[in-house]
Amino acid sequence: MSAAANWISVGDLGQGFATDSNTLPPCHDFSGKSLELLFEDGSSWNANIDLDGNQQIINLPNGLRTNVRVTSLCEGVYFVDYITDNQAVSLVADMVSGRALQLQGKLPAREEASVVLQERAAAGLALTTVSVVFRNARIDGGGHGFGFPRTKELLGKHVRYRYSPTEVYEHLYLNETFYTWHCLKGVEAGLADTDLCHYFKLRDNLYLFVWQEKVVPTLGVVLLDLARGKTDGKIFGKADFVDGEFSNFKIGAFVEAINSSQPLMT
Template identity: 30%
Template sequence: MSALTLSDTSTWLPLDGLAPGFDANKAEPTADLTGRTVALVDERGTRIVHRFGADSVEWEYQPGDGDPIAASSGIDPYEAFEVDTGLYFAQFHHQHKPDEAVSLVIDLTNGRALSIIQAIGDQFPGNTAVRQLFVPSLIEGVETGGAEPAPTTALIGRRVMWVYSSEHAYEHVYLSPQWYSWQCLAGPEKGLADTDENSVWEIRPGIYVFTWREKVIPCASVTIADHRNVRAIRSHGVLFGLDESGTVPTHFTFGAYGRLLSNTVHPDPYDPAVPAPTAGAHAQDAGADTAR
């Protein structure tokens, strides 16, 4: 790809064009969930039962009060990855509804879970082609411990390099609660860069769910990464969106090895993690700075 085409988004690689070889650093899926039933209950009383087999998960969805989603059930192929002791990341793409995919973060040690539903279209609020819904819940029959999964600003200011294979490498710069920038360092997209929407949730201390929603290519991603050793970060992820034709849903898992390259610490008045002051307060602060 020549430098002349880098800003021409019509030449950017479609999601299905990225897949070959991109998953070389994917972890070996785990069979730890095989034979286990995991029932999740959220604050609305919505209950989802998952019965994990060797290769497929059978699920039943019973909505609680105020949940507009109708009761349903199904069976889908899945993959699961062990993130930490008792912590799993499971992925499945609905066969009955191919424009929807599910990522489950299951903490069997602390009895907590986070479901991330990705949907193509306008099922959820947002402006991107693929949108995401986050639902924390408790696991029935497991004693609750630790902190509830929650949005976090802990990654803001970090610049991390991610290596997905011997040929694919990217860097991420986490800018704010809403935005991050990426640049391809190696691979078929080398030289491409953009800024897209992101969401970050803390699952355990130092372990984060990081998701993004692209505006150029109709796709989104859910990843979970262990940042406790910033020289040897490990992530597991899934990409979901539309193929080159713009009509066929594409879903594949991957993994990466990461390393912290730098960390920017903003002075308090300019910290992107801090909500913007009101117009009046900003004017007062500016005046005070001028007076000094």
């Protein structure tokens, strides 16, 4: 295999993941209802979700309407995901604790994505050109805390993700800011890299894992339930590397914790 010739676009990755994927079905618990958040900075946000045929539509505070995906990995925990204003927005809400976290991800323009890694390193910039903003929130009318805490509990773990019969990856959670991924089987077979990441604890054995890839600008957002061995989430990027339309496709996997070691950096 020539590794230099096997990087693929997010659009092609989405096509590879689409067949017989282990994704969750849509959840309609919010259909016809409003969802209101209070952010840690004192601002608020509210939206309502309608069902139009088989597609859910979110009505945003700025008046925009767009398609939305809503799923529930476990009872009381919801993942809400959509694209608006050239960014991807994901919301994780725990209706039991009343805590929520909203994240907004943006992809680079071609000019920024074309800056070589050495120049970004010399300038003291992150190697990835994908940006993400986290906003701690609580659900209006419930809960006392904002957002979810960052966690070190995944550090040192080696986890296998089976997204479909044809797509299998492994993750090594190295430290608080980096992890390594490796495609064992699938359209990226043999490829691997180490990328920037974030870990949040939602409940015992339930985590939010977010990563920002640098070679092909990509944002990944995954809820990881280690107790049940299941995930749900999405991958966001440009369909044709850094040009063209957005690709924001759903992902889900059956996961297996292969082993765990004490990380060198905690």
